Amino acid sequence: MRAYVIRRLLALIPTLFFASVIVFSTVRLIPGDIIDMMIAQNDIAADKTSREQLEQALGLDQPMYIQYFRWMGGILLRGDFGSSLWQEQSVIGEIMERLPTTFQLGTMALLVALVVAIPVGVWSAIRQDTWGDYLGRSFSILMLAVPSFWLGTIVMVFPAIWWGISPEVKFVPFWQDPVGNMLQLSLPALILGTSLSAISMRMTRTMMLEVLRQDYVRTAWAKGMGERTVVVRHALRNALIPVVTLIGLQAPILIGGTVIMEQIFVIPGMGLMLLEAVSRRDYPIITGVFLIVGVAVVLINLLVDLSYGLLDPKVRYR
């Protein structure tokens, strides 16, 4: 097990390296001059008025590869992502302040997705081709098409028109009022979670159908075991592995979704931070959030890989 973890961690190095190159080159290499854009839009802080000062603040006065190594070196050696062009705050400090909220929203959405997807997917499979199955499948194929930002808009607009209810705009931090905070995040998590559940539901159904035809399931039936035991103990556990893999693959979609939900419901997470930074063209923050998101997705996929061992005793790490 330990050898497997170490090998898996080593395999992360090239992926993380390429990810950092992508982040670096997206902001610095594409044609279109950041500085021109900042000056043209008057998007500059008072103390960094001239072109040279801006270039120095962004570290653009050095050759490209030196810029990359300085940037990477700062991150790896000192955990230094640079500092915001506007506020006297380090990028990493700001991210660490915002990250927990996004993480909480994402986790809640994921829980909603699983709570919806797995039971409905299992039900659809064991009652294949009944009206319940059709209903579940129609729902999932519909949820794949509904944009979450539209669902969010509808949920904001119509209760306000009909009953005069609108969600609290002022954000309640978790440590101030845990219950109020959970309630506030539950609506965006519900919307994001149901959108996300569609793919997992289809996957759960497909895998359950496959597993239910296996010999060991027939044996379990033949032994006279109850439906519950056969379905949950024998079938579901084996069907879950591809579903868990899918959760890792959906991590980018989930994080993209939190950006939209944070915007609609004014939740001060990392997504809103990115949008604010983009509107002020605060490149150190943009680069920092971009990189953190990529690293987060890579780590989620690592956790997913490692979790196979817990789900499936057949998987032995060598």
Add this chain to the structure above:
Amino acid sequence: MSATAAPAETSAAPSPRGPMASFFIRLVRDKPLGAIGAVIFLLFLICGVFADVLAPYGINQISPVNRLKPPSARFWLGTDHLGRDMLSRILYGAQLSVIIGFAAATLATIISVVIGIVTGYLGGKVDLIVQRVVDAWMSFPELIILIVVVSVLGPGMIQVIFVLGLTFGIGGSRIIRGAVVSVREQMYVHSAQSMGASTPRILLQHILPNVLPPIIVLFTTRVGAVILVESGLSFLGFGVPPPAPTWGGMLSGTGRTYMYMAPWLALAPGLCLTLVVYGINVLGDAMRDLLDPRMRGSR
């Protein structure tokens, strides 16, 4: 599998009706939901292509007297806060979605096919390195890549098409690569190799035609995915800038404050988006089942 359907399966034998016609006959007979999707897709295309003819009013024709009018015989979908006809804007929005969807999906498919065929066929070190880059690329959400790129390039249709094409192209290369790897070991490829056929010739004459079904399915589903992500980007205010009537843009910005007085503003663009993406998804599913049995049940 009936006898009439067989010619479409083996592309070598010419079908009496032509491959397209026999595909549509199978679609309607075996996959009614997919056929409905095809109809939705077709209607969407017609709306987009003929928006200039179909729209009763101009794209940005402002009429202050008719501000925030509910749906009526004169304005089928009502008007917005500037008195612009919503139906006309929805139709022009379809035009933008058709252009962006097709342009970005075409670019994405070309990129996927080039990366997928070259790495899948050649294998080895090139494949290994390219796959790590694809891994890294796929760990960034499309929406976030788009937001970052737009922050450097400024908003605009060309940027959106280019970035969506590139992003979906790199992600989709996995699917094509998988198909190529399974074709690579077929007997006809080995015999072409032993006859001394050049690599480009094998790729174009033997590999490409045999991975065509997943390419067609990939293209179709990509059109829907592009439309969905583009609408999210426009919703956040980073897509094609207003007053261009993108469906996502109509749900955001200043329009949002008026939705509480005029809820029809919130309904039409979202319903259109949902309907079109739903149509493309069910069509894509049906095509996958009919054209490419290996991909059945996967996404």
